[in-house]
Amino acid sequence: MSNSAIQSVLFVCMGNICRSPTAEAVFRKKAHDKGLMITIDSAGTIGAHAREKPDHRAVKAGEARGYDFSGIKARKVASKDFESFDLILAMDNDNFENLQAIAPDQYRDKVKLFLSYGSEFDDTEVPDPYYGGAGGFRYVLDLVEDASNGLIKAIAK
Incomplete structure (x- = not known):
C-alpha cells in the first residue's frame, strides 16, 4: 500500500495509557491542521487498562503543548483492527x-x-515513561511530534 492510500492509522503500545494515546492526540491535531481526513485510534497489546483514560501525566504534558485527549480510552488491539486500519x-x-x-x-x-x-x-523506539518522571513524558512528546511530522509528510506525498 502506498502512503497516499493511507486513510486510517492505529497507534499501539502495551497498555494504551501513555505512549499510544499521546500519539493519537498528537497525530489527530497534526492531521487536522493539514486538512487530512484520516481515521485515527490507539490500542494496547494488553487489556489491563481497558476503558481507562490516558495517564494523567501524559495528558498534562500533552495539554501543555495544545493536544486534546478527550474521548480517548484504553482498549486492547482487536483482530478486526488488522483489516480495518491501513497502518498499525x-x-x-x-x-x-x-x-x-x-x-x-496478509x-x-x-x-x-x-x-x-x-x-x-536517533531513537528507534518510544520509551515507556510510566515508571519515570515528567521529563519522560515530555521526551515521548518530542519523539511523537517528530514521527507524526514525518508520517504527515509521507501521507501527503
Missing part, C-alpha cells in the same frame, strides 16, 4: 513483535515501528 504503528520492538505474532499473514505488512517516520532523533 508500534511504539517499540516488543509491541511490534507482539503485533506481528497476532496479525493475520496484514503483517501494515505493522511498522512508529519512529521509522521520525528524522530528528
Whole structure:
C-alpha cells in the first residue's frame, strides 16, 4: 500500500495509557491542521487498562503543548483492527513483535515501528515513561511530534 492510500492509522503500545494515546492526540491535531481526513485510534497489546483514560501525566504534558485527549480510552488491539486500519504503528520492538505474532499473514505488512517516520532523533523506539518522571513524558512528546511530522509528510506525498 502506498502512503497516499493511507486513510486510517492505529497507534499501539502495551497498555494504551501513555505512549499510544499521546500519539493519537498528537497525530489527530497534526492531521487536522493539514486538512487530512484520516481515521485515527490507539490500542494496547494488553487489556489491563481497558476503558481507562490516558495517564494523567501524559495528558498534562500533552495539554501543555495544545493536544486534546478527550474521548480517548484504553482498549486492547482487536483482530478486526488488522483489516480495518491501513497502518498499525508500534511504539517499540516488543509491541511490534507482539503485533506481528497476532496479525493475520496478509496484514503483517501494515505493522511498522512508529519512529521509522521520525528524522530528528536517533531513537528507534518510544520509551515507556510510566515508571519515570515528567521529563519522560515530555521526551515521548518530542519523539511523537517528530514521527507524526514525518508520517504527515509521507501521507501527503
